Amino acid sequence: MIKHLIVILLLLSMTTIKAQPPSKAQRIKDLMATGTIDFLTDKERALIAFNQVIELDSTYALGYYMRGQCYYGLDMPADAISDFNKVIELEPNNAQAYALKGVVYSDYLDYYNALRSYNTAVSLKNDQGNYYYSRGFVQVKMENFWYAINDFQKAIDLGYKEKEVYYWMGFCYVILHDFPNALVNLEIANELGKRDAEIYYYLGYSKMYHLEWDSALTDLEMAINFDYTYAPAYFTKGYIYLQKQDFQRAVASYTTGLQLTPGIARGHVNRGLAYQSLTMEAEALQDYEKAIKIDPKYAEAYLHRSKIWEKQQSYKKALDDLIQYTELQPDDLIGLYARGRMKLYNNDATGACNDFRDAALAGNEQAIIAVEEICAKIEVSPEEN
Numbered sequence: 001m002i003k004h005l006i007v008i009l010l011l012l013s014m015t016t017i018k019a020q021p022p023s024k025a026q027r028i029k030d031l032m033a034t035g036t037i038d039f040l041t042d043k044e045r046a047l048i049a050f051n052q053v054i055e056l057d058s059t060y061a062l063g064y065y066m067r068g069q070c071y072y073g074l075d076m077p078a079d080a081i082s083d084f085n086k087v088i089e090l091e092p093n094n095a096q097a098y099a100l101k102g103v104v105y106s107d108y109l110d111y112y113n114a115l116r117s118y119n120t121a122v123s124l125k126n127d128q129g130n131y132y133y134s135r136g137f138v139q140v141k142m143e144n145f146w147y148a149i150n151d152f153q154k155a156i157d158l159g160y161k162e163k164e165v166y167y168w169m170g171f172c173y174v175i176l177h178d179f180p181n182a183l184v185n186l187e188i189a190n191e192l193g194k195r196d197a198e199i200y201y202y203l204g205y206s207k208m209y210h211l212e213w214d215s216a217l218t219d220l221e222m223a224i225n226f227d228y229t230y231a232p233a234y235f236t237k238g239y240i241y242l243q244k245q246d247f248q249r250a251v252a253s254y255t256t257g258l259q260l261t262p263g264i265a266r267g268h269v270n271r272g273l274a275y276q277s278l279t280m281e282a283e284a285l286q287d288y289e290k291a292i293k294i295d296p297k298y299a300e301a302y303l304h305r306s307k308i309w310e311k312q313q314s315y316k317k318a319l320d321d322l323i324q325y326t327e328l329q330p331d332d333l334i335g336l337y338a339r340g341r342m343k344l345y346n347n348d349a350t351g352a353c354n355d356f357r358d359a360a361l362a363g364n365e366q367a368i369i370a371v372e373e374i375c376a377k378i379e380v381s382p383e384e385n
Helices: 002-015 024-039 043-056 061-073 077-090 095-107 111-124 129-141 145-157 163-175 179-191 197-209 213-226 231-243 247-260 265-277 281-294 299-311 315-328 333-345 349-361 365-378
Strands: none
Touching (some): 024 061, 043 061, 061 077, 061 095, 095 111, 111 129, 129 145, 163 179, 163 197, 179 197, 197 231, 231 247, 247 265, 281 299, 315 333, 333 349, 333 365
């Protein structure tokens, strides 16, 4: 009987005991765990948890850090930067907060502030390859290609050997016309799994400069397979076909490129050259005229059109084009000599011989012969143009 009474008293006493509320530290810990899980699938919901953390403790840096990432994911860059700045205020040596500021600035095309942020991140923690890679990417966008290459190499030296590092380093070497190094890095990126229109295009472009025509064409076809609207691949194929004197394919490639990206003066000039080689002069003239309309200072359009006018014995038109060409390219001795020839065909012997003499004095062999064999016979004295 006594035992039963003791049990009953114990049960009654237990019903009067209230659960103790969790401590502030435990609540923060639980909210951070909830927010971190929600962050992966529902950033707005995660934001609620991190807001509660900050309400509980306004000096809790990790709360601002995670809330800043939520804001960034919700396309609220100013709020993200504000939170990362708060982290830095609380923890001045937090390199990752500076790096995340760099990410936000970079994504929103503020490369100057992105560079400043990454510079600080690197100065605080110089053993992080991803910081150097990210700064290198910003240097690419700012067209500081040698600085970018240095950062990418430092990232690799620190063990950050992702495909994108090699791709962007290869890209920089392409821009700098260092095609051997471009190929080395682009091929590593490709081996690491970088497979898209851009990398195959730059592989093909680099091989083109190595005169590896067939291999370049294979890569350019791969670029088109990944993205059939990638116009640069068609333009580069057209150029290679011009070099191979496969003018029909050159015309076809440039035509597709121009359909995808109208208004490219060089595309019209090069297709015009292909038409001209196929003796399709009317089509070539149309392309040169389109190029000049797009870019009146595109010198080669005038030069190539002048050759058609000369062939058609339209010497006045040819001379007009060569005058335009030599104004745009005053140091081209071949153009100066050609202008002299057209002046001669237009019965301007004095002007012709002045051009021949100027070109001859600069070392043009054809002009030297013209001075000796033409100007001497017609006894034209030197005069200023």
